[in-house]
Amino acid sequence: MRILIADDHPIYAEGLRNLLLSYDYSVDGIVRTGAEAIREALRRRPDVVLMDLNMPEMDGIGATKKIVEQLPETRVIVLTGIEEEESLFRALQAGASGYLLKNLDAEELKRNLEDLASGRTPFSPGLEETLLREFQRGRNAGSGGVPTGEEPLTERQKSILARLAAGRTYKEIGAQLYISERTVKYHIKQIKETLDLDTQAQLISYYHSYLS
CATH class of the missing domain: 3.40.50.2300 (Response regulator)
Incomplete structure (x- = not known):
């Protein structure tokens, strides 16, 4: 390295x-x-x-x-x-x-x-806990919070979220998944709406809390 x-x-x-x-x-x-x-x-x-x-x-x-x-x-x-x-x-x-x-x-x-x-x-x-608190604030501020029970995200959305949490840019995610940067942005928007979250920090916290 x-x-x-x-x-x-x-x-x-x-x-x-x-x-x-x-x-x-x-x-x-x-x-x-x-x-x-x-x-x-x-x-x-x-x-x-x-x-x-x-x-x-x-x-x-x-x-x-x-x-x-x-x-x-x-x-x-x-x-x-x-x-x-x-x-x-x-x-x-x-x-x-x-x-x-x-x-x-x-x-x-x-x-x-x-x-x-x-x-x-x-x-x-301690910093992952800080991200988790931000995530919880996003849940509490929303009307529905993160859905429970059945997995709310598709496999494609989880794949995109994993790369986002690993620090990949939208452009790089698109290149790795053979989709356009615009499509990546659309998926991120849909993930935020599905999880009732507002910020990228909350998305990253969600990934580490529930998917990693």
């Missing part, structure tokens, strides 16, 4: 680089700004970008969105000290494939990277 580090704290970034190398990961480089992250990602095409949020020139959210749009095969994992719900949801909506906090220990980081390689979405402890 080839990894690009985007973090404007030199000491932390160097320590992270050495840790990743000790686990036999290949580190493509360290960049200090969101704009540099985009440039280097496009040039090097890493498997993973570990993205801080607060950086000069462009923040990690903006850089994540640009990278995911242009490099659908590259996974962006947010690695930050920010635990705010808004940042978590914005990162997922921008296309991040996971959200980790910098207070995790070395073994947790290694395990989360292994999870990513296995197709799972890495989150720091």
Whole structure:
């Protein structure tokens, strides 16, 4: 796995680089700004970008969105000290494939990277519960909530939702399933209506709560 580090704290970034190398990961480089992250990602095409949020020139959210749009095969994992719900949801909506906090220990980081390689979405402890609360708010705010009993989603819808939860873009989902991006958007709209949910974060939480 080839990894690009985007973090404007030199000491932390160097320590992270050495840790990743000790686990036999290949580190493509360290960049200090969101704009540099985009440039280097496009040039090097890493498997993973570990993205801080607060950086000069462009923040990690903006850089994540640009990278995911242009490099659908590259996974962006947010690695930050920010635990705010808004940042978590914005990162997922921008296309991040996971959200980790910098207070995790070395073994947790290694395990989360292994999870990513296995197709799972890495989150720091407690953040999946945050997504679940958002999902529950969506249920409580709706008139019917998530249907119970018979499975409400078709196999096609579940396949799309699984890819969405794994951080795939609409364009990439369409390419994998041999359907248009417009059709993917239509299915996402139908899934939201079926489950009585409003946001992508709620959809991802539903997947992890009921389908993964």
